[in-house]
Amino acid sequence: MAEPQIPTVDLSPFFSQDEDDDGKKKAMEIITKACSEYGFFQIVNHGVPVDLLQRALQLSSIFFDYPSQERLKIRAPPNAPLPVGYNIQPQQSPEKNEYLWMFPPGSSFNVFPQNPPSSIPVLEDVFSKLTKTAAVVEGIVNQCLGLPTNFLREFNHDRNWDFMVALRYFPATESENNGITQHEDGNCLTLLFQDGTGGLQVRKDGEWIPVIPAKHTLVVNLGDVIQVLNNNKFKSATHRVVRPKERSRYSFAFFHNLKGDKWVEPLPHFTKDIGKPPKYRGFRYSEYQQLRVRNKTHPPSRPEDQIGITHYEITS
Numbered sequence: 471m472a473e474p475q476i477p478t479v480d481l482s483p484f485f486s487q488d489e490d491d492d493g494k495k496k497a498m499e500i501i502t503k504a505c506s507e508y509g510f511f512q513i514v515n516h517g518v519p520v521d522l523l524q525r526a527l528q529l530s531s532i533f534f535d536y537p538s539q540e541r542l543k544i545r546a547p548p549n550a551p552l553p554v555g556y557n558i559q560p561q562q563s564p565e566k567n568e569y570l571w572m573f574p575p576g577s578s579f580n581v582f583p584q585n586p587p588s589s590i591p592v593l594e595d596v597f598s599k600l601t602k603t604a605a606v607v608e609g610i611v612n613q614c615l616g617l618p619t620n621f622l623r624e625f626n627h628d629r630n631w632d633f634m635v636a637l638r639y640f641p642a643t644e645s646e647n648n649g650i651t652q653h654e655d656g657n658c659l660t661l662l663f664q665d666g667t668g669g670l671q672v673r674k675d676g677e678w679i680p681v682i683p684a685k686h687t688l689v690v691n692l693g694d695v696i697q698v699l700n701n702n703k704f705k706s707a708t709h710r711v712v713r714p715k716e717r718s719r720y721s722f723a724f725f726h727n728l729k730g731d732k733w734v735e736p737l738p739h740f741t742k743d744i745g746k747p748p749k750y751r752g753f754r755y756s757e758y759q760q761l762r763v764r765n766k767t768h769p770p771s772r773p774e775d776q777i778g779i780t781h782y783e784i785t786s
């Protein structure tokens with residue numbers, strides 16, 4: 471039997487000038503099924519030029535090869551709300567990666583590698599293009615959920631809190647291969663692109679399914695905010711990275727996020743209006759985000775002690 475694969479969706483009907491209602495309908499059917507079953511899908515013809523994505527991966531591999539004292543100079547200013555700039559996982563962490571974290575272009579908190587000189591414009595261009603694609607995907611998810619037109623766009627209108635992370639995973643050793651421990655993303659939705667190494671896996675029905683790298687695709691996964699709003703109709707899927715041997719792996723994750731002051735709770739559309747009890751208590755997003763950042767900056771020694779969305783689950 472063929473290995474299960476994450477569904478792939480052609481988004482060209484959403485980017486083209488021509489009306490293609492059939493194409494849109496077909497894409498939305500695949501996305502609705504993928505979001506209910508996997509919480510993950512891949513998109514092609516997504517509006518971000520493939521050579522730009524490749525260029526960003528190339529630049530990040532150059533940057534992560536800088537001598538470590540150079541990399542360590544790229545640190546967040548003390549008042550930054552998140553650890554932007556370069557970070558490496560603490561020695562005791564089960565996660566074996568290093569990363570460069572950035573806010574939207576123009577943010578005063580951003581700190582970038584100065585070399586190669588094209589790094590800043592390329593990273594900013596990738597950020598801007600992924601921001602646009604994420605808005606299109608959010609609009610599609612909004613429709614797939616049957617929410618009023620533009621509901622998610624209006625709920626999540628402030629783009630200043632999005633962030634992007636360039637990651638490098640070290641090659642696996644004989645004794646361990648964890649890259650990122652299994653987790654769900656805490657935000658609204660994530661767009662991801664990866665080099666050809668492989669290692670990203672999604673949990674479905676108790677099995678780990680590999681997300682096979684493909685140059686033209688962006689991987690999309692929904693985060694906890696969407697899962698809470700729709701009371702578990704669409705999933706925030708569990709995923710992890712297993713490091714391959716002998717080579718580093720490079721990827722970029724773009725987090726379409728939410729402003730910290732937003733209150734997040736299951737919407738009446740998925741609870742009261744259809745006679746279903748809420749599965750989560752409401753929370754201020756900033757509180758959850760702080761708990762999540764602590765997972766990263768002060769990882770607990772037992773991965774199961776990481777804070778996730780079950781923290782707010784109503785268990786009766």
Ligand SMILES: O=C(O)CCC(=O)C(=O)O
Nearest residue numbers: 637655664670711721723
């Ligand atoms: O690097 C990847 O493929 C996954 C990254 C990820 O899951 C994350 O940063 O939340």
Ligand SMILES: [Fe+2]
Nearest residue numbers: 653654655709
């Ligand atoms: Fe993730």
